[in-house]
Amino acid sequence: MYTLLSGLYKYMFQKDEYCILILGLDNAGKTTFLEQSKTRFNKNYKGMSLSKITTTVGLNIGTVDVGKARLMFWDLGGQEELQSLWDKYYAECHGVIYVIDSTDEERLAESKQAFDMPLDP
Numbered sequence: 001m002y003t004l005l006s007g008l009y010k011y012m013f014q015k016d017e018y019c020i021l022i023l024g025l026d027n028a029g030k031t032t033f034l035e036q037s038k039t040r041f042n043k044n045y046k047g048m049s050l051s052k053i054t055t056t057v058g059l060n061i062g063t064v065d066v067g068k069a070r071l072m073f074w075d076l077g078g079q080e081e082l083q084s085l086w087d088k089y090y091a092e093c094h095g096v097i098y099v100i101d102s103t104d105e106e107r108l109a110e111s112k113q114a115f116d117m118p119l120d121p
């Protein structure tokens with residue numbers, strides 16, 4: 001009976017959790033995208049001033065609830081020395097968002113190279 005009730009409770013109230021990686025070069029706008037998404041989808045989230053966002057060293061985690069799904073965003077630092085950590089998170093994630101600064105044409109080739117790297121380490 002307990003199993004039946006806990007299964008019913010989980011079915012009705014527990015959200016499916018998905019882990020989404022946010023990757024891209026440093027300064028591409030990953031953390032800004034995450035902050036904007038949290039502000040847009042989390043009703044009570046006040047959001048931080050976008051001008052206060054500084055470069056991410058390591059990992060920045062954000063949660064967004066969309067319908068019955070809970071999305072756990074892992075925003076990784078994009079600096080060159082941190083890119084080698086990206087593939088460590090690949091196996092654990094359900095999806096990847098790759099952010100490109102479309103106005104930074106000089107770094108487009110570098111961005112493609114960084115995108116290819118975790119797929120072909």
Ligand SMILES: Nc1nc2c(ncn2[C@@H]2O[C@H](COP(=O)(O)OP(=O)(O)OP(=O)(O)O)[C@@H](O)[C@H]2O)c(=O)[nH]1
Pocket residue numbers: 024025026027028029030031032033050051053054055056057076077078079
């Ligand atoms: N104009 C404009 N500026 C943006 C946009 N997205 C990000 N920025 C600016 O670009 C800079 C870098 O943004 P971040 O979100 O810190 O970039 P990041 O990809 O998280 O960088 P790392 O943490 O170093 O990997 C900040 O000064 C942002 O305000 C955008 O859509 N438009």
Ligand SMILES: [Mg+2]
Pocket residue numbers: 030031032054055056075076077078
């Ligand atoms: Mg960042």
